[in-house]
Amino acid sequence: MGLEHARPAHIRVLGPDHPDTFHVRNNVAYWRAEAGDLAGAAASAKRLLGDVVRVFGADHALAHIVRANLEDWT
Numbered sequence: 001m002g003l004e005h006a007r008p009a010h011i012r013v014l015g016p017d018h019p020d021t022f023h024v025r026n027n028v029a030y031w032r033a034e035a036g037d038l039a040g041a042a043a044s045a046k047r048l049l050g051d052v053v054r055v056f057g058a059d060h061a062l063a064h065i066v067r068a069n070l071e072d073w074t
Contacts, residue, residue, distance in 0.1 A: 017055045022048065022062055026069070033073050042073040 014021050025048045033041035049066045056063065 017051065019062070022052055022055075026062070026066060029073075030069065033069070038073045042070060045070040045073060 011021055025044065029041045029044035029048065032044065045066050049063060049070060052060060052063045052066055
């Protein structure tokens with residue numbers, strides 16, 4: 001089962017704002033970028049960043065990671 005298929009299960013079981021769900025979303029975006037879909041990865045990262053900041057704040061470690069990834073992909 002790929003990461004893209006794991007995301008709905010994480011959302012259903014853990015909820016959309018659970019840290020593990022955010023990490024799965026970040027990993028999906030990362031591997032999308034690795035596969036060459038930089039635009040798709042950046043779009044996913046933008047949505048994820050908004051959610052991470054909403055739940056944990058702008059200074060959370062994951063927010064910094066997602067921001068750095070977004071810079072790399074844009």
